Amino acid sequence: MIADLVLDVLNYVGIVAFAVSGALKAGEKGMDLLGFIVLGFSTALAGGIIRDVLLSRLPPVNITYLPYQLTAISASVATFVFYDKVSRHRDVVLYPDAVGLGAFAAIGADVAFRAGLNPLAVIAMAAITAAGGGVVRDVLAAEIPVVLRREVYATAAAIGGGIYMLLYYSLGRGPALLGTTAIVVALRLASLRYGWELPRVKNTA
Template identity: 70%
Template structure:
């Protein structure tokens, strides 16, 4: 029970951090109020929506459970109103964003594993890893596409790959119980993201 509460709290932390990230991108692109809301909402919730659609869980929970979209919209509106102040401290948002990444990766893996419960979970390992990554990083991809950019997860930063590692870890720990698997995944993905931020590590790329 306590584990579920912790995951839900971190889920809201992630929604707020991701929405602020999307709204800041809207500010960089000189968008209006609607642009702030659309990019904030998309960054926070699009990954989960894509996951649910791929799993056939429609309508998606992120559109049906009102507190989730309400939180994303409020965070986007606050960022719009306080844009100069929030932009000044944008680097601070990276750390709650890392917590959100871990929470979203764990939630994505858990929901997918539950969907696969009628089969042997071993047969769904690729699906679990993929949707764990999409849940965590899909919103950022949608944000960058709407902003007219190549998604940042495809050109720099250890982000979607950290979520994919979380999916692998969730699968490895699943036999010990869902709560242990989810909490450990959150801790591991958050730690990977924070360390790579502090060290400035990125995935290899072709050098011309």
Template identity: 50%
Template sequence: MNLILELANYIGIIAFAISGSMKGIKKGMDLLGVLVLGFSTALGGGITADILLGIKPPTNLVYLPYPLTALIASFLTFLFYKIFANVGKPLLYADAIGLGAFTASGASLAYSIDPSPLLVIMIGTITAVGGGVIRDILSNEVPVILTREFYATAVIIGSGIYFLLRYEGESNYYDIIISFLITTVLRIIAMKLKWELPKVINT
């Protein structure tokens, strides 16, 4: 795997683990609950994608550096909650980087199994946002991606771009890097400009 993408993956795992752990702490969960939520947020999307693709056992459960990173980040968040509570924008940017990395890696994996545009976009999206959906469900909340923010949309666009670039020929890692960058940049711009998709306002 490309070194840049691997580094971004770790950034994403850490950012998502912190995000899930913070949610667990705010919900009053104990240490086990916080670890479960942090782990699920960081790795749940990749595990779900692997299951859908027939990869057994899922990579996130057998490649130990990934689950260890998620658990350590979750545990440290539990110990130093007050410090992480004051880390706002840096964590959001790390989340955006992780989103881009998971989008590119998920889309790449799906294409290597079957070059179907729907499969590539769906698996890229599930890999990137699936953990956040699991986090919100376990927290008894409506998943954020269904209610606000330009989040999953950036992932769908990034996955689609990966498919178009890869469809043109053999992978040379430029397709992965471009998908990663576009998803990340779109997410950062959306945060800065407060982009949201249209919705019906009940009056």
């Protein structure tokens, strides 16, 4: 019962955080109110939709459950209204994005694990749930998705999938959800602070 409450809270935390992240990206690109809503909505819900389609959980929860949709839209509109104040802090988008990444990595791992998937699939679903919305956001904003070009992003979410399983077996579902969220957020923020990146091929052209 407590684990279900934790899961529900994390869902809303992730939706709000990613909706704000997507809406801030819309502001950076000079989009109008509709652009804020589209990017916020997509960033918040696309990862979960992709996960559910891959797991044959149809129709996806993020399409059928109205409170999730209304939460994403409300957070996007609020970001539009207060954008002038928020945008003074240029890196502000990184913090809600990190929180959303952690919350959705935990949720993706939980859904996959409880569906009986193997460990690699759990890790993959954690990464897809957490990073999928960000990929859609960047594509809509006409950018190469950050997950494909720099920074520890989807990697942090994938690590979260492994952490979830370890914590689940040692401490139970509720601590696994919270612990995974906290560790993924910490990894993401640390990667930003210290400039961690995955290896890349050097372009000599």
